[in-house]
Amino acid sequence: MTDNKDLVLKIENVGKDYMLGAVSGDTLKDALKLRLNKSKMNEVDVAKLHNRYFSALDDVSFVVSKGECVGIIGSNGAGKSTLLKLISRITTPTRGRICIDGKVASMLEVGTGFHPELTGRENIYLNGSILGMKRQEIDKKIDSIIEFSECQDFIDTPVKRYSSGMYVKLAFSVAAHLDADIMIMDEVLAVGDVKFQHKCLNKMKEIAKNEGRTVLYVSHNMDTVSTLCDRCLVLNHGKLAFDGPVDEAIKLYNGSEVKTNTTADFAKYIRPGWLQRDDIRLTWAEYGSSSYDEVVSDKLDINFKYICNKPVTKVGCRVELIDEKVGRPFATQVFYDVAGGEANDTGSFKVSVDLTRIMNGNYKTFYTLFALSPYDDGIDLDCVSGLEININRPHEEGRLRWRQNSWGNVKL
């Protein structure tokens, strides 16, 4: 445990709920009724009400010490931006407590409060004071801001006439010159050309390393996270999934740590953000034979293990094949009724994927567990990125050599 004095940020059991559906659908009467009844409501009503809420963040706790540079990663919808919004006081948590020591500067967007009618110089003052800088401070820094932005020639032109690149450069320059104890940055680097991005990254590194500021950085770009940060949090479905060294976090996020050529452990795998259900979870997948890292036959056996979180029946499994060049599944085999059970039951099943028509190549896969809705639509219950399939059948004499680029991956 670090010394209490060095802490600049403490997050305690923080949760944030959002109401689902159209909020304005409520009438004034309903709103008043809800407010009046809130104190009188019993547990059941609260639970019923809670069903309409979605927890973007749930029970997240961590501390950050002075001078740390913390990356936050997670798939879309994992709650990264919500967390930053809470820390920068844009919205309040539903549960828990956030303690901050020092001045927070948040860059959740470049060019916050830029006004198109004002000139670059005027916008530096406006943006700077919105972000919490004093006028004298801006006076002192304005030359270096303008120089950094590479917009010297246009600084007295209204920003509405700027190109989008100049706009963003100017905005970042202001943000980079902020004087705060805690800097919060959300993907602001995904702007400008490569040269400028590089410049920004160096500037941020300089801020974090040399000036002893604390930085919270959210990004999907693992390279920038690993160069910039010395600690990393992984968020998954609003929960803190990992807190520790950056390379381990990135491995966990990419799911590469838990995979070999023929086995995959999904116990800690981070599910995609769009997945709403957690009824059942795949925990393990392995090929029927360890020689399958190169498939030569037309059948591919895969053994799965799973655990049920809720009682489910008649769960099916889809194996989707993806060609990386195309980027989306081009072939899918469906297996019905492979899994099911009561809550906390574990089980296993085996599928045999028919590869007769799939031509040689290296394919990625997705394993999806689904249930059928009354209308025969699939409801996805779990989805993981599966083992790679490497098909390499020997060429048969007298048969056409398959040209994949022209004819596709599937032979009918």
Add this chain to the structure above:
Amino acid sequence: MEKEWSTVIEPKAPLFSIPVREIIKYRELVWTLVKRNYEVQYKQTILGPLWLIFNLIINSGIFSFVFGYVGNFDTDGTPYFLFYMAGSVVWDFFANCFTSNTSVLMDNSYLFGKVYFPRLIMPISNILFNAIRNGIKFLVTLCVWLAFYLNGDVEMISIRIIGILPLALLAGVLGAALGMIVSCLTIKYRDFTHVTGIAITVLMYLSPVMYTTNQLPEAIRNFVYINPMSSLVEAFRYCVIASGQINYMALLYSIVFTIIAGAVAVVAFNQTEKNFIDII
């Protein structure tokens, strides 16, 4: 030992609190926003703030023509032009504070959604900006008064003129408070965006901007005073050009009304601002 934190964020916001120290810390932002409003309003105009003066003069001219020469309204012997101008200045201040704050949350949601500063900064800078604009208009009114005075049509201004400061403050706070309340309601119920325009027109005709309360029948007169602006407009005009009188009971009512509206506005604003960005 528990550490001293400079900020603690908790789910519950206090019902009534004005973060005075924080606002003072951010005072430069208030000025920057006022300056921004000014610059944005008069960018790419040749005449700039002169438009303010033209508007006032044209408005007062129209009022004098319609209500004075055509309608023959009684103004207690004050020249029409000066009468309507003085009434317009204080009324405009109220109306501007009201309308600029009715959309203060919606218009600035792009800011509020991205960066934190005490949200009350926005209404405060709105009041200040309108105070400056209407201060200019008031100076024009004084020039017009001077012209009439030199011509011998009106009396000398007395010490009463000091009274306009608290009156203007009341009008500004009242307008901003009502505007903020509407702004909070608009977040959830957009119906209120449609109400504000008509509300301000109705309120104007229900206050003695165009007429004096003396010429109203006894029965109606007291109804006009239900509008908290009525006594303020009247008292303001009395302080500037000694026209009409001050109805002290109505003025007391306006003061109480303003204080209550201000408190309600701060409570509503505090409760709304903490989460409105999730709803909008």
